[in-house]
Amino acid sequence: MGSADLHAQFHPSKATREKAGSEASAGVSSVKKHILQVSTFQMCALTLFNTRDEWSFEELLQETSIPEKDLHRALQSLACGRPAQRILIKNPKSREIESSHTFRVNDEFQSKLYRVKVQAVTTRGESEPERRETRQKVDDDRKHEIEACLVRIMKARKKMLHNDLVSQCIEQLKARFMPNPVVIKKRIEGLIEREYLARSQEDRKTYTYVA
Numbered sequence: 001m002g003s004a005d006l007h008a009q010f011h012p013s014k015a016t017r018e019k020a021g022s023e024a025s026a027g028v029s030s031v032k033k034h035i036l037q038v039s040t041f042q043m044c045a046l047t048l049f050n051t052r053d054e055w056s057f058e059e060l061l062q063e064t065s066i067p068e069k070d071l072h073r074a075l076q077s078l079a080c081g082r083p084a085q086r087i088l089i090k091n092p093k094s095r096e097i098e099s100s101h102t103f104r105v106n107d108e109f110q111s112k113l114y115r116v117k118v119q120a121v122t123t124r125g126e127s128e129p130e131r132r133e134t135r136q137k138v139d140d141d142r143k144h145e146i147e148a149c150l151v152r153i154m155k156a157r158k159k160m161l162h163n164d165l166v167s168q169c170i171e172q173l174k175a176r177f178m179p180n181p182v183v184i185k186k187r188i189e190g191l192i193e194r195e196y197l198a199r200s201q202e203d204r205k206t207y208t209y210v211a
Helices: 014-019 021-025 040-050 057-064 068-079 128-157 162-173 181-193
Strands: 003-010 032-039 054-056 088-091 102-105 115-117 159-161 197-199 206-209
Touching: 003 040, 032 040, 032 068, 040 057, 040 068, 054 057, 057 068, 057 102, 068 088, 068 102, 128 159, 128 162, 128 181, 128 206, 159 162, 162 181, 162 206, 181 197
Parallel strands: 032 115
Antiparallel strands: 003 032, 054 102, 088 102, 159 206, 197 206
């Protein structure tokens, strides 16, 4: 399971637009635009709302083919998480999710941030093995993000010293999470093994990009 950036637009209701009529008359757009940082499962669910206003849990389950437990967690994060991250509105308004419960886009969504990261919620009553599984998925996601970042940097720079590459990777990812230099080093070694990168013959601490 990876992550994705979704470009989203929220169109306030007629009542909200009328309330903000003075702003509209001043030329201020009522449409709110954000970049949503979401998991792959959340992205799959959210993109379906481009085709229909409302979906039940059962319909989303069938349409996305996402494992039920993972879809349950994804929708809880989108509809039952922090108020500043509630992209969807759930009916009925409870934390529990059942097959007949429905979801629609929260057109009144507001955030001071242009880039909104939707944090995964921990399911209530989750067992220790399930918590370990959740942590493992987060770790796996971050490993993929680190590798993708390293490849982007090296593709642009072609050749870099180890310390410079690690520093640049941390700089680019720190807005999402703070990557551990030890983990970055392991991901570099993994990319070398898979022949995305290579060590310079002149200096083992220098890497080159393999086209």
